[in-house]
Amino acid sequence: MSRSKFLTLLLVTVLALGALNIGLVQAQEPVKVTITCRCVVGGVNHNLAVWLTTFTIPTFEEAMAAQGTPIDVELVEFGGGDEQLKEQYALDLSVGSGYDIISFDGFWVPEFVGAGLLKPLAEVVGPEVNDWEGWGHISDGIQAILSYQGERYGIPAGTDVRQIFYRKDLFEQAGIALPWQPTSWEEVLDTARTLKEAGIETPLQVNAGTAMGEATTMQGYFMVLLGAGHHLYDFDDGKWIIKSQGILDTLNFYKTVYVDEGLGDARMQLLQDGRNRSFVGFRDGQIAMLVEGDWFWRSVIAPGSETAVENRNEVVGWAMMPAKEPGAGYRGQDFVSISGGTGWLINPNTPHPKEAWAFLSYMSSRDQVRAFELMQPRISFRDDVEVAGDPVMTAMANALLQYSTVRPMLPEYPLISTEIQLMTERVVSGEMSPEEAMDAFAEAVTEIAGADNVKTLE
């Protein structure tokens, strides 16, 4: 073959390949989207990981490929602890990296936004997020979990309620009438006293202390404080309540239970692994009443768990946490509860916001959520998905969501929560009196929030 012919052939081949390649690129190059959560197949939050990898992601990828806009979704399992995950998020977001869709605990949002690490959904993806059909099926209260200053930052994935769980068998043993629903603190305490006389080791356990972290503030302090009449924060005024009779009442309740009458086991609250001990204690019948959240029912004492209670449905009952007296609770309620929540955010640094949103909204659509609900019955965040297969969960949701409130979504909250844990710890360990502990709390919160943002209730 002559030289010029050869060169021509070469040129044509190269051009052809080039054209083919470009054609291939335009038609086939999938966009990669990453999603991460604290979930490991075969480990923690196994169901979530399985739902994502075997159901949601494959069906989504198929649908996108069929549409001609292939998207590859990858689940990045995180097998560390919650605090480490938060740390990683903070570090990654601060340098402009991180995974595209991230699971987030609602009350972290304000401090991240305060640090400039997160942006509202509408800004990251575009105004079309507000047209998503799902919003119409998610109540305002639940949307608030991942909202801040009126902006939506993500889609919620779940919420919870809190109540008193009790051992029906121990109650029977002590001769207490069932079903049990106290209507005041005094009734709760009296029941505890009766149980104590009947020989029950630890009648009542209410979370306190720093070892349990946020579990103390939510299941412990708030459940009592709200019953004492007010919240941690005055939403109308925009001020944190640092001293009040309500706080004193709350601390005195703790003191009665742990210090004065020994109705609760202070030791458990002050040990590093206290939470686990309380679960084991409830399972083994040493603790009769435990204030916890609905996951306690569906996950901690559920069949298959290490701390499962045998014959859970017959042996364990639940009651709403009463206010100090009927009508004395927050917003004039007879009963109280508080809800937390988690959800999914879109990383403002993502190179593919539209695709990330496509997956996120798909994942949160009715059919997908329903599939997850079938794997693990829990309080549903969409009103068109019912709690599947567990009438107790349904009853909890129906009874308590109406009484529930949320934490103040502000950047200072996590720090103040730590002060709350410290305050309860000081009272329960006997180190300080309720008055002293409240004074220390007031001092610390004033320093955190600023003197203009705190108030005392007479």
Next chain:
Amino acid sequence: MNSFVIRSWLARGLLFAFSVVIAASFVTPLLWLITAPFNTQANLAVTIPTNPSLANFEAVYHNKFAMRALFQNNLIIGGGVMVLVAGVATMASYGLSRTHVPGRDVLVYVLILFSSVVSGTAAMVPIFLLVFRLGLIDTYAGVILVMTGGLLPSAIFIMRDFIDSIPRSYEEAALVCGASSLRVFRDVALPMVRPGVVVVAIWAFVNAWGAFLIPSVLLRSPDRMPASIASYSFYTEAGTPNLTLLSAYAFLYTIPVLVLYLIVNWRFGFRFFGGIKS
């Protein structure tokens, strides 16, 4: 029997009793680790399981993330740190020993002080930012390099005594014969300090094997996480540990370093300084 024989028997007996007490004290806390993994009803007590079984291990095996963490990532990170620390520390100690460096001991101590600051929690964010700027976040290299930096001063300290104790006559002879300094190091000195190198290597490996803080700050992909972090995948979402699974994983996590130490001790002897008797 004369008093000397009685005294020596007494001394032997005393040593034996002393050894038994020490051995018992050091072994007792570990009993849980050998009983709980084989007990499907494991709790905090040390109970000889009535039906010893491997069920816990089987359940742990299903956690691919944790398995990979232990049997791949720990080895890579541990091995990398071991080789790097042993190599760099040996060379540096050799240099410090065979040339005149004023204030050498003070220098090493000051570096040890710095390393104590840099390995602490306060330095984690600066370290993250440094590694980020080097483009090494979520890489084995990033973790290995940072850990090496932290361990180097103490490693040099340990090596220093080993190298100082070796007589220089052989090296000087080799130099006189015209060997280059690197050859002297590699062919004359190195074989003599081998026990020291081995000690530092094992010490570095053990440190890297158990490391938690630096990997948690610098690594992201589940494919690269070491066992110390993967242990948390055996905790529940409420943050409470799954004792049956955790004990089995802890057992697996311990075996490799134990075996390594035993092999090395048998082959080389494991002690600080004392390789060569002058």
Next chain:
Amino acid sequence: MERKHAIFPARVGIIFLTPAILFVIVFLLYPFVRVFLLSFTNQTLLGTTAPNPEFVGLDNYRHLFNPDRWMRLGEFGSALKITTQFVVGSALIGQAGMGMLIAWAFYRKRGVLREVVFTLVILAWIIPETVVAFTWVAFLDWEFGTLNSVLETVGLGRPDWLFERPLQSIILFNSWRGTAFSMLLFSGALETIPPSYVETAEVVGATAWQKFRDIFFPLLRGHILTDLILITLWTFNVFTPFLLTGGGPAKRTEVVSIYTYRTAFMGRHEFGKGSSIAVVMMLINLGLALIYLASIRRRRAT
């Protein structure tokens, strides 16, 4: 000790030192300087002080030593006090004492006994941190723990270790954990003594105390000193007790490393403040080393 002479010119020494120098500059000096500078700011990772940190001069340091409340449980002064007790109990008495005892007992002895003891002691040292913490929580458990089972059998009762004696618990734990390091250091130091000295002393009929006073102590003073400095430094910075007690109950075992963790890693991640703590700790350790050194020099003079 004899002054060792150099066998290479400085130029060659630099070649050997180069890799270490690189590591030190990039991964030690640079982060250290950053930490030092950070200690003068109010930098945090989260919250509003994250994107806009301010230079606050010595405020962080002043806050640490705030006389109003610094000795309160959970503050720096309390952490220092607890750490001092911890270091004296664990590093000096526990680790160094025990390590020296074992090294001394097996001095110049070989055989199965030595191997078994040394291996078990070293085992305590090489087992990964998270594993060791777990086994000790089980060991010290009031109800089920092995320690109490043993103590009860010999009639010493069942103390509630982690709850009522948390400081003793972590001292016990850390001594167990750290004895190996001291044992190896002192064992190595003992081996530097020419055997002929000891044999001569034995022939002359010296008692153990005399041997110690006239041979070991004078020859090993320098070694013992540097080893003590290292052991103290390590104990000051050890973090594993956190996995045992979490700094509790009620902050009663919050040593400085745990206090730093709480400041720099939890809450708002105030690593500006955390840096100031790290710098103070370094200065304290430096001071201790100088005190140790001065005491030795003084003794040499007399």
